[in-house]
Amino acid sequence: MPPLRRVLLFSRTAGFRHDSIPAGTEALRAVADAEGLELTATEDPAAFTGKSLADCRAVVFLSTTGTVLTKEARTALEAFHRSGGGFLGVHSAAGTEYDWPYYGSLLGARFRSHPEPQPAVVTVRDRSHPATAHLPEQWAWDDEWYDFRSNPREAGVRVLASVDESRYRGGLMGPDHPLVWCQEPPDAGRSFYTSLGHHAAAYADPAFRQHLAGALRWVCADAAAGARPTEH
Template sequence: MPPLPRVLLHTRTAGFRHDSIPAGIEALRQLATAAGLELTATEDPDAFSEQNLAGYRAVVFLSTTGEVLTDDGRKALESFHATGGGFLGIHSAAGTEYDWPYYGTLLGARFRSHPAPQPAVVTVLDRTHPATAHLPEQWAWDDEWYDFRSNPRDAGVRVLASVDESRYQGGLMGSDHPLVWCQEPRDGGRSFYTSLGHHIAAYADPDFRQHLAGALHWVCETAS
């Protein structure tokens, strides 16, 4: 029997640490198993070497914060993605590696701030993607609604979902406020980012779990 495709899940934090990380690890482990993937969770930056990453189909950053890689690890992740490896960023992955330009390109936008967690309505703009196909066009959800330093549309991403700032307090991006997007470069692997996933309860929610499952499948699908 051939070995299962492998996914490396990174949860190291060098700043704020979300208490939902353990729930996220367990949810992603279950989703990976159901998809026929082998998931390895780590907070060791030494796991990011070209030799080690060569054995993986995709890398997931789950609620990472701050500088979580070494210089060698950054080079290894850049090479991994440039040669076809997939990347999935979840929630505060956007608040990670601010001083590394390539990571900003990989992600599409960087975290700026957020108001207090509160209910709002997610507008699903693209229901053809496996991460959003199961969702209603208007999805009631409670989360930290991230504002970004730039609109990811400026980076040419495919926006899948946005939030209606008129339905909550404290949004700073205006009428166009992307939350979830993906990129499929001409060269290199796919990348996907969802800003959702602050609460522990999110990782037990069937709709959110399917959102993550679809994103994970998509970034793994064409990775070399």
């Protein structure tokens, strides 16, 4: 069997729509190409079937919002992940599919609110991951600083970066405020989430592109050899 090389990027919105989605799509296309992957971008939930995901290594949710999947698409995505497929969520992917428990566990935490976009300082807590290895321990950045309904640590995730709430206005999570994390469950594929990526200009930033590249490479790693779901 030839190696799995395709990535499916999904950016459908059923709520607020970020104007950074086109820039993010093009950045992730360039990142995928550099990693030797073929990226297919869509906003059609019909793209999620066992057959269509059979040659995918990972699914990316880029700034999706609201309920964006049909019942059939949910079934296909869950089967894909349970069979070893990777998942990468970017920015408002955390504000998606609130009424689907599996997606909540796949992601690790759900979006609650954010103050106005402003500069702050990201604290990189784990520089052994390919998504954060290139970043300084204190990284000045401008973004929407997401608060979450729960601390993702409660879900057992590996926290890679957090934000210092004393360096900006309006944070609600306190001294432990994760921003970027990943999971490697024993019975499913890898998942990665970064809350960063509000501004279109972020996707042209070399450090942020390298952040996305490391995340995509990591979620794809196990999927290359994993089983794929059958058609639903």
